[in-house]
Amino acid sequence: MSNPNLNISPQLRKNSVIIQVLTCSKSPKARLVSAQQQLEKFLPDIPVSIVMGYVASDNEVHRIYSPSLNRRLMKRPLTEAEIAIYAGHRKAMAEFLKSPYEATLILEDDFKIVTPDIIKLSVELAPELLNGTRNIVKLFDFQPKKTCKEPIYRETVKGISLVKYKSPRAGMVAYLISREGAENFLARSSVFRMVDEDIKYFWELDLDIWSIPENPVTDNSDRLGGSLVDEERQYARRQKTICRSVYGNILTIHRKFKTFLENIKYCKSKSRTSQETGTN
Known part of the structure; x- marks a missing residue:
């Protein structure tokens, strides 16, 4: 695998896209082997x-972890493994911002490419997919609930279908992110939610998150040594008190209401832009 610090040919620099594979010292070796292949x-x-x-x-x-903000703004304490995952994504974004590239495809090391043609085209078109306000395009989502399947917007960019869900779905196995998106993520000095949960509060980080439907990339952890966080996460969930659970429900209601308001604002903005440009 190449290193971004090495000399890259002018043709590759024209693409303005780099791929970053996120791993850690506890990750099974099979994951990086699979990624490389x-x-x-x-x-x-x-x-x-x-x-x-x-x-x-x-x-x-x-x-980077803020226990006080976690108690105020999250359903339960984070496990150290969950914080480590978020810290890893932040490190990838910080390294990307030090590079000359316009966009990066961040892949957790347990990814599996399902639709190669879509992945190739997505990487090739990354600067165009990450255009306008759109600063994250996800290539994997855990399947949304039936009530959340319908997106609020659909677009097609040179053959790539994009959808914007009412609320971003969990799953950060594979995503394209622009420099603006990375800067917005890193503007927060501390973390207090899981990275999957934080993207649901997209307005706090000024993120415009879209997805490529049908998951051209998937999570392959089951075949590559299993999850590194599930056992610890399940234990943490069992430790929640009744009071914390009730407070968590209040936080969820607030998030859904705020998401509703943000979506109304977004739709009005899109409608206004369409009227000004004369497009549908």
Whole structure:
């Protein structure tokens, strides 16, 4: 796999896209082997960087976590593994911002490419997909509930279908992000939610999040050593008190109401733009 610090040919620099594979010292070796094989097969001309993320014992995990904000704004305390995952994504974004590229495809190391043609085209068109206010395009979502399946907007960019759900879905296995998106994520100095949960509060981070439907990339952790966080996460969930559970429900109601208001604002903005440009 190539390194972004090496000399990259002018043709590759024209693409203005880099791929970052996020891993950690506890990750099974099979994951990076799988990642390398897939990227060499399907995206051999795109520069790739391995980002060594964090594990629970790393100082960075304790440095960026805010227990007080967590108690006020999250349903339950985060596990150290969940904080480490978020810290790893932040590290990938920070490294991307130090590079010359316009966009990056961040992949957790347990990804599996399902639709190679869509992935190739998505990477090729990344600067166009991440155009206007759109600063994140997800290539994987955990399946939305029936009530959330219908998006509020659909667009097609040179053959790539994009949807904007009422609320971003969990799952950060694979996503394209612009420099603006990375800067917005990193504007927050501390974390207090899981990264999957934080994107549901997109207005706090000024993120415009879209998805490519049908999941051209999927989570393959079951076949690559299993989840690194599920056991600890399930234990943390069992430790919630009744009071914390009730407070968590209040937070969820507030989030859904705020999401509703933000979507109304977004739709009005899109409608106004369409009228000004004379498009549908």
